[in-house]
Amino acid sequence: DAKTTQPNSMESNEEEPVHLPCNHSTISGTDYIHWYRQLPSQGPEYVIHGLTSNVNNRMASLAIAEDRKSSTLILHRATLRDAAVYYCILRDYFNFGNEKLTFGTGTRLTIIP
């Protein structure tokens, strides 16, 4: 499986934008980029996913580099509730049978009030 690399931790001030980077230099053409987050004492929560184009939803935006070797999850206005571990995961949707999510250690995001 293609691997992702994320910083271990990041800090951001409340009400400011947050940019969480992810490197995936060995990404294949059929790998989708997924982001999940895990709040303390909870299971992971789906955030967003994309293939080539930038994506927006109510939670966040996903910016994907033109060569697809890196991506950035953008939280437009961080709140204390966004303090969590954020996981960047690649999933190949053209490879039936590859259904599992392969989590790394993620980025622990701390929000400073």
Next chain:
Amino acid sequence: DTGVSQDPRHKITKRGQNVTFRCDPISEHNRLYWYRQTLGQGPEFLTYFQNEAQLEKSRLLSDRFSAERPKGSFSTLEIQRTEQGDSAMYLCASSLEPGQGYSQPQHFGDGTRLSIL
């Protein structure tokens, strides 16, 4: 709340005992997944079902572990003869069936935390 439900939330048992966890997925989801998470690590895949069929098992799932989904609805994960190394959070997730070329996000429960004394 119609999310994924797991029971119990916490389980403490002595080494060598058997334990069983239950997962109730979102009702219309035909895919159900089990993961295990140890402290400071991301979740690790254990197994998944499509309806009642168990389609993939990780090598992490030793022969002491067994998972079932008898009617394609709820699922149970049993660990026999528990060991210290089994202490972890056991997470269940469900999803609609993915298709070739499109995604279905997995929805997770809040897990069962197992502690082996």
